[in-house]
Amino acid sequence: MKLLTTVILLLSGGLIFAQDAKPEYIGSKKCKMCHNKEVKGAQYSNWEATAHANTFDILLTDAAKKIGEKLGLSTTPDQAGECLQCHVTGWGSASGYQLTIDETNKKLVSKNDALKSVSCEACHGPGSLYKGKKVMQAITDGTTDGASLGLTYPDEKTCRGCHNEKSPTFKSFNFEERAKKIAHPYPQQ
Numbered sequence: 467m468k469l470l471t472t473v474i475l476l477l478s479g480g481l482i483f484a485q486d487a488k489p490e491y492i493g494s495k496k497c498k499m500c501h502n503k504e505v506k507g508a509q510y511s512n513w514e515a516t517a518h519a520n521t522f523d524i525l526l527t528d529a530a531k532k533i534g535e536k537l538g539l540s541t542t543p544d545q546a547g548e549c550l551q552c553h554v555t556g557w558g559s560a561s562g563y564q565l566t567i568d569e570t571n572k573k574l575v576s577k578n579d580a581l582k583s584v585s586c587e588a589c590h591g592p593g594s595l596y597k598g599k600k601v602m603q604a605i606t607d608g609t610t611d612g613a614s615l616g617l618t619y620p621d622e623k624t625c626r627g628c629h630n631e632k633s634p635t636f637k638s639f640n641f642e643e644r645a646k647k648i649a650h651p652y653p654q655q
């Protein structure tokens with residue numbers, strides 16, 4: 467009886483914890499563990515081959531620096547929030563990509579390097595609460611609500627959060643065409 471009570475307390479405690487906890491960014495290497503098998507569509511390798519895996523490095527190019535100079539940025543693009551907001555994952559969130567001051571040499575350095583570039587969680591939401599195998603399976607089976615654990619189902623609106631006029635190089639965005647270029651579905655059964 468005592469054991470049963472303890473189990474119930476532990477279980478309900480766990481549930482309350484899950485509801486109170488805020489989802490945090492964990493980095494795409496964590497998703498890779500389970501999402502890189504060919505038979506399941508190898509989402510990680512698939513993503514790695516897209517431009518989204520390169521969005522931070524592109525800020526280091528001369529083309530990017532020129533854009534920054536034109537806009538009168540006070541730092542280089544790789545250290546400017548004006549650019550990072552769409553070129554990394556979780557900008558503006560405590561667990562997302564961040565810049566901090568290194569106190570020893572007073573230089574701006576990056577925290578959370580794993581979140582450089584537009585990675586899984588930029589579209590699917592921060593993964594700390596949904597990354598468990600059983601939870602993931604339950605979400606897929608429809609027995610757990612992914613949204614309540616931070617998982618988002620990306621649609622055109624998600625893309626337009628970055629692909630919009632605020633981007634200094636913006637020309638146009640056709641969702642159907644672009645979505646095809648980054649698609650990483652499960653293989654047809």
Ligand code: HEC
Pocket residue numbers: 492493494496497498499500501506586587590592593594596597598599602603605606612
């Ligand atoms: C411990 C293993 C594991 C980890 C880590 C993991 N997943 Fe999953 N995920 C699964 C499993 C298992 C499924 C169920 C489908 C399948 O078998 O692939 C799934 C399903 C999904 C789905 C489909 C959900 C649906 O409703 O159909 C998405 C999207 C997803 N995962 C994204 C991610 C992202 C993004 C990360 C990293 C932040 C991640 N997963 C980390 C195991 C994992």
Ligand code: HEC
Pocket residue numbers: 524525527529530531533534537539543546548549550551552553627628629630631632633634635636637638
């Ligand atoms: C509102 C989101 C957003 C902001 C802010 C933003 N970018 Fe981008 N950037 C994008 C998107 C989206 C693309 C991809 C464009 C495409 O393919 O349609 C892109 C592409 C680029 C490219 C690739 C070249 C090209 O023409 O596609 C460079 C270089 C670049 N951005 C530099 C910058 C710099 C420098 C800043 C800061 C001054 C910045 N971006 C701010 C979203 C943004």
Ligand code: HEC
Pocket residue numbers: 517518520521524551552553554584588589620621622624625626627628629641644645646647648
């Ligand atoms: C967090 C910001 C962000 C989000 C969200 C985002 N993108 Fe991008 N995307 C970028 C940036 C930045 C680039 C530029 C990368 C480069 O040129 O190296 C880019 C480049 C691309 C490219 C490569 C350019 C091309 O046309 O070949 C495609 C395709 C693309 N995005 C499609 C999408 C789609 C579809 C979605 C939504 C499902 C989406 N993106 C969501 C920031 C984002």
Ligand code: HEC
Pocket residue numbers: 494497498501509510511513514518584585586587588589590619620621645648650651652
């Ligand atoms: C640019 C946005 C974007 C990024 C980055 C991204 N995804 Fe997705 N993902 C999507 C979209 C859009 C879909 C299709 C959603 C749908 O069909 O409703 C999808 C679908 C999925 C699915 C379900 C496949 C299916 O057939 O139902 C899984 C699993 C998944 N993504 C995992 C990942 C993992 C793991 C990463 C990182 C390695 C990642 N995604 C990166 C936008 C993205």
